[in-house]
Amino acid sequence: MTKATGASRNRQIQELNIFHDVAKALTSSLDLDSILQTIMEKMAEYYRPDTWSLLMVDEERDELYFAIAVGTAAEALKNVRLKVGEGIAGWVAKNGERLVVSDVMNDPRFAKRIDEMTKWETHSIICVPLRSKHRVLGVIQLVNVSMDGFGEQEIFFLQALCDYAAIAIENARSVERIQELTITDDCTGLYNARHLYKTLETEVYRSARFGYEFSVLFIDLDHFKQVNDTHGHLIGSKLLAEIGYLIKAQLRLIDYAFRYGGDEFVVLLPQTGKDSALNVARRLRDSLRTSTFCTEESLNLNVRASIGLATYPHDAKTPHDIIRQADEMMYLVKNTTRDNIGIAQRGVMR
Numbered sequence: 001m002t003k004a005t006g007a008s009r010n011r012q013i014q015e016l017n018i019f020h021d022v023a024k025a026l027t028s029s030l031d032l033d034s035i036l037q038t039i040m041e042k043m044a045e046y047y048r049p050d051t052w053s054l055l056m057v058d059e060e061r062d063e064l065y066f067a068i069a070v071g072t073a074a075e076a077l078k079n080v081r082l083k084v085g086e087g088i089a090g091w092v093a094k095n096g097e098r099l100v101v102s103d104v105m106n107d108p109r110f111a112k113r114i115d116e117m118t119k120w121e122t123h124s125i126i127c128v129p130l131r132s133k134h135r136v137l138g139v140i141q142l143v144n145v146s147m148d149g150f151g152e153q154e155i156f157f158l159q160a161l162c163d164y165a166a167i168a169i170e171n172a173r174s175v176e177r178i179q180e181l182t183i184t185d186d187c188t189g190l191y192n193a194r195h196l197y198k199t200l201e202t203e204v205y206r207s208a209r210f211g212y213e214f215s216v217l218f219i220d221l222d223h224f225k226q227v228n229d230t231h232g233h234l235i236g237s238k239l240l241a242e243i244g245y246l247i248k249a250q251l252r253l254i255d256y257a258f259r260y261g262g263d264e265f266v267v268l269l270p271q272t273g274k275d276s277a278l279n280v281a282r283r284l285r286d287s288l289r290t291s292t293f294c295t296e297e298s299l300n301l302n303v304r305a306s307i308g309l310a311t312y313p314h315d316a317k318t319p320h321d322i323i324r325q326a327d328e329m330m331y332l333v334k335n336t337t338r339d340n341i342g343i344a345q346r347g348v349m350r
Contacts, residue, residue, distance in 0.1 A: 015157055018042040032172035039165045040068055043140070046157070050144035051120070053077065054165070055089050057138055064093055064139065071143070073118035080117060087111030089139045092127040096136050098159065099127045102147045126150075128158055130166040137169050185259040187237050188244030196258045196266055200319035203270055207312055215277030217267040218308040218326035219247070219284065222338045224263035227301065235294055239301060242293045250283050266323070274311040274343065281307050281341045289339070304339035306330050315344040 021042055036054060044052050051071025055064040062084050069077040085094040091109045092099055102124050104110040115122050126142040140162050183195035191199070200216075207214050221243065228236040240263065247257050247265055256268040267284075269277050285307060292300040308329030316322040329342030341349045 015046070018046060018161075032168060035168040035172075036068060036165060039161055039168070040070065040140070043142070043158070043161055044070065047126075047142055047145045047154070049126075049142040052140070052142045055082070055093070055139045055141060057084065057093055057136055064089060067138065073120040076118040076120075077114075080114065082111065082114075087114065088125050088127050089141050092129050092139050093136050096129050096131060098129060098155070099125070100150070100155065101125045101127075126158065128162040130162055130169060132166050132170045137166055140165065185244075188241050188259045190244045190248065190265070191256060191258045193258060193260050193266075196256075196260065196268075196323075197319050199256055199258075199268060200322065203268065204312065204317070204319055204322075207270075212271045213273045213311055213313070215269045215272045215274060215309060215311045216322050216326045217269070217277065217281050217284070218260070218310075218323065218330040219265040219267065220306050220330050220334060221263040222304045222306055222334075224303070227303070231294075231299065235297065235299065238297070239293050239303065243288075243303065246287055246291060247284060250280065250287060266326070272311075274309070274314070277309055277311060278341065278343060278349075281309055285339070285341060306333035306338050307341045308333065308344075309341060310344040 021038065040052060040054060049071075051069070051073050053069040053071075053074075054067045056067040057063075058065055058081075061081075064082040064084060066077040066080060082090045084090055088099055088101060088104070088107065088109050088111070090111070099109075101107045101110070104122050104125055110122070110125075114120075120143075123144050124147055126145055128140050129136045130138045130140065140158075142158075183191055185192045203214050206212065224236070224239075227239055240259070244257065244259060244265070247267065251257060251267065251269075254270050256270075258266040258268070260266045267280070269280060272280070285305065288303060288305055292302055294301050308326040308331070310316060310322050310325035310329060312322050315325045325344045329344055332342040333340045333348055336348055343349060
């Protein structure tokens with residue numbers, strides 16, 4: 001066996017081992033970061049670039065950001081963004097074609113500002129798009145790879161690894177979408193009742209451990225049946241969606257809003273005592289009083305609500321009990337004044 005044949009055989013064995021490791025990562029984990037890290041590490045092991053990175057496409061902003069960057073310039077790249085079309089990576093993202101540039105100074109597409117920011121000196125770049133169906137998800141970029149002996153076989157292998165990365169990203173996004181569907185209410189876009197109890201269990205555990213309070217609001221719309229009877233279920237659904245949006249708009253980022261079922265909503269306020277929760281309940285009640293809904297349909301509906309409030313751990317210590325207490329307070333309002341707030345251990349607000 002000649003030296004060249006031996007080297008070629010060793011390279012083939014290395015490629016097979018890398019394919020095996022990457023395939024194992026793809027089939028044994030749904031953790032996208034872990035899979036991509038494996039792919040990128042194997043790529044670096046094979047091609048030995050000075051730096052390498054994975055840039056993901058932010059479709060809303062039409063930009064690329066560095067999701068993974070390894071090498072001396074990695075820290076400086078964390079907050080760098082490229083416009084799609086800018087630089088070699090931006091060109092690859094825009095056109096969906098790979099580029100192998102052995103001397104970047106002779107390529108007008110090269111974006112010098114990245115080197116200026118990172119104090120890095122780029123000589124060569126290999127960029128491959130991560131494609132899914134008809135769109136580019138991201139770009140893998142290898143900087144300063146030795147171009148000696150970089151031929152069709154190396155390009156084919158790189159493309160195969162990039163295809164694996166694209167599959168991993170698409171799979172992870174599909175799982176994310178499925179998970180969202182299982183915990184989200186179709187009509188309002190809020191979380192559903194199934195997710196409520198799971199979230200409450202987590203909140204009880206967290207609050208017990210750290211000595212926090214949290215509060216729950218149970219909201220039931222007053223006379224909602226009349227809307228359905230008068231205007232039909234499509235308008236009823238539109239109204240629920242608009243009220244769901246109004247509820248969400250009144251909350252902090254750490255708060256949760258759920259559609260419990262029918263015209264009932266639940267709000268979970270982490271690290272919130274009774275008086276602070278009462279302020280939120282008042283704000284919701286007053287927003288409903290002053291809002292009109294289904295204005296596009298020229299209906300200008302005004303809807304009020306009966307609201308019940310309970311606080312952990314003073315009123316209840318389990319997820320089901322805290323909901324039951326808030327529900328009972330809501331019914332106290334529903335059976336007396338309506339359009340008001342019932343507070344556990346205090347009664348209906350005057």
